[in-house]
Amino acid sequence: MTSSLKVKMDYTRHRLRFKFDAGTSRGVLKTKDTYYVRVSSEEFPGMMGYGEAGPLPKLSIDDTPDFENHLAQLCQGISAEAIPRTEAEILDWVGKWVPKELPSVRFALETALLDLIHGGKKKILTNGFYDSQEAITINGLIWMGDSDFMLEQIGQKLSQGYTCIKMKIGSIDFEQEYALLSNIRKRYQSDQITLRVDANGAFSSAEALKKLQRLAELGIHSIEQPIRQGQWSAMRVLARSSPIPIALDEELIGVSTIEGKVRLLDDIEPQYIILKPTLVGGIQATREWISLAEERGIGWWMTSALESNIGLNAITQLTSTYHPTLPQGLGTGQLYHNNIDSPLFIEEGRIFYDKSRGWGEIDLLFLD
Helix, strand or coil: CCCCECCEEEEEEEEEEEEEEEEECCEEEEEEEEEEEEEECCCCCCCCEEEEECCCCCCCCCCCCCHHHHHHHHHHHHHHCCECCCHHHHHHHHHHHCCCCCHHHHHHHHHHHHHHHCCCCCCCCCCHHHHCCCCEEECEEECECCHHHHHHHHHHHHHCCCCEEEEECCCCCHHHHHHHHHHHHHHCCCCCCEEEEECCCEECCCCHHHHHHHHHCCCEEEEECCECCCCHHHHHHHHHHCCCCEEECHHHCCCCCHHHHHHHHHHHCCCEEEECHHHHCCHHHHHHHHHHHHHCCCEEEEECCCCCHHHHHHHHHHHHCCCCCCCEECCHHHCECCCCCCCEEEECCEEEECHHHCCCCHHHHHHC
């Protein structure tokens, strides 16, 4: 039997600063707090493993006033634990040791421990993105704002070579948003540019179908979370009657058991699900969702949830293990003035890992 591993764990809080006012259906973000987790072991001298716990304000179930207290307690408690050494055992152990009410911490600890056992090189899993620099196609994200700001973003993404545009809608007048999408479609046919929209639950159940019928005229690929989460009956009706495929996003948050995931997928029968490891409970939980979705013929793609490059690196490597063909939502690494420098870069609508670029000194943040 493989012997267990003894580790130490600490964390630091880092306030990320957006390059612009990031408009969401829940308000405008100018900064976002994230927490870097660091693990070390005497068996791996000079090596560190890093993960990121970044609850999303007003959305993550662990966005609570006492979040940092819970994280501090876990850091103290881990020194008494016997940590397994293999990937499968680590993922299983974290799922049992970290409460399900702390999904972002599960993701952070999974990432940090896997990073450590792979030599502290920011390699999380065996995958083509890290190992052989295989690129992943991503969508260009258009943030909410006034029509001029959104039009400016659209122009930038198209000029940068993106072939899939995702536009957040629901913050300004629907007719203005429709006009913006219509302008794209007049310039580019659906075989040239894929259009996705994300309503973040902004539509009422009464008006949703009528708006979806309008959007269908523009050849929209899919719509994420058209109505607020928790309305399963209304969402089931939409999934069966909408002319645009429905993708569940917020609906997955807080559903942590296999039984709960099965019930949600079988009840609503969406065409797609959107997976954010920080919100759904980490790597193992994300794999469970994918397995259940694929058994049912439900499509999926991965999306980062405003993590810095530490979390984005782990999500991208996880995505790469599935050799995705659909564009993924992994372009958030360019959002911040004070992100961690990394080998991640975007070119022509694809994300790459260039090992020659190196990582920034994250340890300096632990000295603050």
